[in-house]
Amino acid sequence: MPLIMYGTAWKEDRTQALALEAIAVGFRAFDTANQRKHYVEEGVGAAVRAAIASGIVKREDLFLQTKFTYQRGQDHRLPYNPDCDLTTQVRQSIASSLEHLGVTRIDSYILHGPSQRSGLSQADGETWRAMEDAADEGLVGLLGISNVAVDQLKALLCGARIRPTFVQNRCLVRASWDHEMHTLCQKENIIYQAFSLLSGNRQALLKPCVTQIAHHYNKTVPQVVYRFAFELGMLPLTGTTDVAHMRDSLDIFDFTLTHDEIETLLALRDPG
Secondary structure (H helix, E strand, C coil): CCCCEEECCCCHHHHHHHHHHHHHHCCCEEECCCCCCCCCHHHHHHHHHHHHHCCCCCHHHCEEEEEECCHHHCCCCCCCCCCCCHHHHHHHHHHHHHHHHCCCCEEEEEECCCCCCCCCCHHHHHHHHHHHHHHHCCCEEEEEEECCCHHHHHHHHHHCCCCCCEEEEECCHHHCCCHHHHHHHHHCCCEEEEECCCCCCCCHHHCHHHHHHHHHCCCCHHHHHHHHHHHCCCEEEECCCCHHHHHHHHCCCCCCCCHHHHHHHHCCCCCC
16 A cells, blocks of 8 residues: 555646656656546556656556546546446546556546535446446456545445545645544545645645744655654645655655644644
């Protein structure tokens, strides 16, 4: 199971080069989606093929995660026929992802958010069953869901034949670091993947109490935040486009935050 993951959203024609840089500096887990509106899944696949061909990594060294996205989250570049039923759409999207990534199996497959804001719909049930079937067939490994609310995760846990291994959510100070969801994940032995740890918390992370912790350990604020997430049992995502920051993101395992420092970070409030 990865300890930190490189996110590939919003990188467009830089996706392949940045994913290859991430592999070169030591990242082994990658998050993408078959959603051309925000991701270039093919670019991740091209980087993976290049890294394997050059001998930097083997396929089994890498953890590749992608997503099924409903039509409402897509633009006109759909990876499936929207006139088909959802079961067929999931199968078409998975087939497309396997081709894009150049692999025969996806390590983690995520439902890229429920179909509605509250509760789960019949569509969500059909989609999850199609994902379960793909797992049964060995096309995908672990399953998960992103951009999900507590009531929705509870409903999924009640109805799923294969329980989610992952929840991937924005982890924001203004929502107490998504405390309610993270607590539920801990209770249910689900791994919480945290994104927007930096971009969603910029003002709060400027506070002196945060910079003081960073100075104490001779680390950057992002390193402290990723370490904080790690110590809470989260799997942090970083989407940095800076190679030095990529290296920094991996250099978080040589220090440990104290209980008081963790409490200080938990108690942060968003000035906005």
